Every structure is written in C-alpha cells, then in structure tokens.
Amino acid sequence: MKREIIITDDGSVTIFLPDINESYHSKFGAIQEAYHVFIQNGLALTKGRPVSVLEIGFGTGLNAFITYVESLKSGQEINYTGIEAYPVTLNEVVQLNYASQLKSGEEGEGVFERMHAAKWGEPVNLSNKFVLTKEQMFFHEINNVEIYDLIYFDAFGYPTQPELWSEEIFSKMFKALKPGGILITYACRSVIKNNMKAVGFTTEKLPGPPGKREMLRGVKK
DSSP states (O other): OOOEEEEOTTSOEEEEETTTTEESSOTTOHHHHHIIIIIITTGGGGTTSOEEEEEEOOTTSHHHHHHHHHHHHHOOOEEEEEEOSSOOOHHHHTTOOHHHHTTOHHHHHHHHHHHHHSOTTOOEESSSSEEEEEEOSOGGGOOOOSOEEEEEEOOSOTTTOGGGGSHHHHHHHHHHEEEEEEEEESOOOHHHHHHHHHTTOEEEEEEOSTTOSEEEEEEOO
16 A cells, blocks of 8 residues: 655644545644644553553654653653554654654654664663563453553544444453543544443543544543
8 A cells, every 4th residue: 555754734744544544543643633632632641650551553653752742841640552453664664753843852863762672572761761561462362350440442443443442442442441541533513422431431522633532531430
C-alpha cells in the first residue's frame, strides 16, 4: 500500500495512505491534535501522579514522544506501553519532524530515535521518569487486567477499520483499565459511543481538536 509523508497545517508531518484516504494524524495539525486529545483531555486528568499509559496504535511515536516531553516538564512518572501491529519503517522515521517542531533539540532527536530503535517487548528507560515498552501485536490480542490508568485510543478511523472500534475491543480496553481509569479518543461516532457504553464505560463528549467538532472520553467507574 502506498504511503506518503505529508505536512499538516501546524507544520508537523504525518503519514498518509492514499489508497484508503487515511492518515496517522489530523491533516489540520498532527502535534496540535495529539496535545488536545491525549494530553489536555487525558494525561492532564492524572494530576501528576505516577501513571501507566496504554497507547492503541503506536504508529509514528508522536503520542509517546509528547507524553515523554510532558513528563520532563512535570516530573511525572510514566510507564508507557505502545501497541502496534505494523511498525513504521526507518525511512519514514527519519522524515518525522516532531522533535524539531517541539524544539526539543539534539537530546529530543536522540530520544525519538531511541523510541523507534527500541526492541519490541523490552522496556527501555528514556529518562529516570519515563519507561517505554513497545509491543508488536494486534489489538484483539491484548488480555491485560486492571494494569493501566489511561488509554490513548488512536486506531485508524471507523470508516477504514470498524472492527477496531467494536464491543470486543472496547471490552478488552475496559478490562485493561484500573477502576477509575480513563480512555480518551479523537473519535465521536454514535456507534463508537454506544459500543463503549455497552461494555461499561461512562462516556462524555468533549470539544474536538481543530477540524473536528467533538471527541469522546470514557471512564471506568
């Protein structure tokens, strides 16, 4: 399948798949979307306490990288697990400009490269506060129980892969969260909200990032 590196509206890049008209991040701003959805409406709710994060769709590593950057600023301890079935290529990694866009300097560039070079299934300490573990697997293979405080649900959109937004997948997410845990996603279709509610999530609609009217947050009460 053809893959293209494109520049989004905030100057950061993403990967676009023209055959299915799908991109890894919003064309209205990859970094802008990631901060709005996952940091401001997800990580910020953990109030700086030690937190275990599960990312559904590690992809370009953008969400993991901005979470790392935020941990440097706040000193928050973060244990981060990224799930990905189809890793990006090294050729694509070198074209991703997130470290420079976030003005994180050579150190940031080095950390971003280490994220992608890290071996699958092996924890790597990116700082004394941030541990990353990447797992190469399909979402339906997740069987963790009450491990995570926060889930970044960043799968490809419902029109492209509706099976990733099913009751079956959300049931696995619900089980993987600790009581009081949060699932945050950029999506806001009725079918997605209903599937989340069907497995036990309390859901709420939130203002979406630029280019998107609404998004969803689910809580395991």
